[in-house]
Amino acid sequence: MELPIAKDFRKFKGPEFYEAEFSEYFLLPFKFHRINDEKEVLVNEVGDFLIVPIGTARRIASRDIQKDELLYEDLFANSFISNKPIPDLIDVLATRYRTKKSFLDDFTALHIFVVSLRCNHSCHYCQVSRVSENRQEFDISIEDLTSGIEHMFRSPSPSITMEFQGGEPLLAFDRVKFGVEYALKLNETFKKDITFVVCTNATVFTDEILEFCKEHQIIISTSLDGPEFLHNANRPKSGAKSYQMVIDGINRARNQLGEDQVSALMTTTSLSLEYPIEIIDNYIENGFSNIFLRPISPYGFALKNSKKNRYHTEKYLEFYKKGLKYIIELNKQGVFFVEDYTTIILKKILTPFPVSYVDLQSPAGMINNVVVFNYDGYVYATDESRMLAEQGDFTFRLGHVKDNYRSIFYGEKARFLSQYWSNESLAGCADCGLQSYCGADPVFHYAAQGDFEGYRPTSDFCIKNMEIIRHIFDLLDSDGKALMPIFNSWINNRPRYQ
């Protein structure tokens, strides 16, 4: 039996028959930014981008793009323009947006416990005050530690990270031990996925400590600033050479805990700026497959020692680019070695997934993803906030660990700060083409500019991030074909197969 509608439907029709009928295309929200002398990048509301000749954004806005241009299809397919004011696939965009921001879904995951301010080092860039090794009043009290851990389990997040910081937290190993054991005891009820991290200078390991770390799969995060002469200059330790002790500590921890349980962070000082290649080579020599070319923060001792550390952001950017170039060359030669900051930004640019990196996200990581329980029982919005507190500025103190959860995490201070933590609503960020890939940092802007909102043209945060993101787009534009497989391997953290 022949169906009545069918006959005409089975006749093949040309492409023009399938074109939506509308006179002029509609603009969907997008922004743009110049990336070099010839190109600009268009970025839509969910972070999809197109690299196009300069002037394209103007042509799009003037309804100048013709249907027979290849660009027209790209703009349509990537939700820059539409045949309707509200496109048929708006739900897909909504899902994409929700996905990008889903690092907010579970609320605070990273809980930092400053178990002691004591330290055996006297690094000139130290971001927190330190005191000599033997003054126990700078250790967190068991009572406050207990309350902090109980707050940690009040977080709605199904997976949490408990990070021990200092000072040197292992000088107060009894506190670390108590903390881990109490958390595990509570977790018998809460059944969260817990990760433990100890941020240590790796010079005070004992067998007891390492056995404990092994038993509880505690991740060791340590500091390595590069070659011996540089590391020792940056990180002086009275009575001993830090470098050899750190390397010994790293190897000892690796042997006992496994290679992937030990990571290192470097801090860039004025002196470091001269040696990007040497620092990277040092990381490779020491068996690392990644490095975080991290600029110094304007907090704590870092600011006081201004001569050593207040180098211009431009100089840091030169250092970063030189280092990145070298790392890319290594990868081209078949070495798998990752630059972490670039990878964070690449994930934001090249994937549809959320990237939870507390120092570069919007809304900011403070409270939403991280909180700090200080040694004295006070609770701070970020690690940097407690560094300000050590200088007598308690602006970002959310309350005391004895206060109830609501008043700390949803209290007046938190609500006040929330006005400044989304770059979507900050002057200078709201219309920035790179907004999707960047973040907001009210603590930084308060510390550096005395203003929660911050003034973008002179903001080091803004200058640094805009230039790094622009530079990455410039690389994608000039050498994308060769770089994409390398960048993909960084994003997925697995070597390319040759």
Add this chain to the structure above:
Amino acid sequence: MIQLRTRGIPINITETLIKVSYINAVGELVCFSPSLNKTVLLSTGVPPLERHLVIAAIPSLKDFGIGDILLISPNGTISSLFREQSAHNTLFITDRCNSNCLMCSQPPKNTDDLDYFFEINSQLIRMLPPDLKELGITGGEPTILGSRFITLLELITEYLPNTAIHILTNGRSFAWKNVAQAIQKVCNPNLVFGIPLYSDYYQQHDYIVQAKGAFNQTILGFHNMARYGQRLELRIVLHKQTYKRLPSLAKYIFMNLPFVEHIALMGLEYTGYTPKNSDLLWMEPSEYADELEEAVSFLDGMGLAVSIYNLQLCLLKPSLWKFARKSISDWKQEYLNECSRCSLVAECGGVFATSKKHSGKIKAIAK
């Protein structure tokens, strides 16, 4: 090629499904019909006694074996619906389709066959071996069956709870959330829906499938199915209308549909509508090699599972060999004469026996 249909002289035959039980001493197939509760004999010989149910004088029985399920008709036709020895068995739902793809290998027919096939499939599912590994569902467009499509899925879930079920659909019906929701309620984790997407630009996809609005429906369909926890495969046919935007499509898939568990890029089967639209479709695979490599290595680099179907190793860049699968169903697969001299013939999926034209560049690969 294996003959899935043949014909003999019917004696006392009504339409029924039969399963081959054994082969008797004279080489006849002794079969059983559950619906008639009677034995049926399939024979190449002359008609024996008339009191039996027999189809006689069948030219050859070599393509039927024990465990096979056959549909026999009063006019003596025998169609193989299930072959015990094959990994490529399918339930055929309908010849109808709401699309009309330029390159359809099995062009839709505008017949009202839904009831007929539904009846057959309902019986067939009950007769299939419970330990069956894989079963396909195909058409036409299976979801045209509406609520009875869900009924079939429920039957499958009941009778074949451990069988991997692969459903070929254009996914347009899933633009309606209630359809996706109804499938979720079937609660069968072994269902995978293979849905084609031919371009990231709506007009090209709609043109290729010859249906206005199909792109939007398919994309919404993917999202609705993902929302309801269904497993999805995305299928792309490679030809003149799809190759140019292949790298853009790959990026679009990763950004907008990263939840698909497999992406299959498929060479053209030169049959059905394709010969008729040859000028619009046909190109040598070597001419789209760059686009294919870019798309495949991008998707693979982003951690998505990618396969290339229906393309011979000699037509692919060696970098893509590891993605090539032996995808052509056994009953319509063959090798060309040239292939007998090829060192990689054992790893190659061969060509479609059903294709009326093959690439001119199929060449034996030396050791």
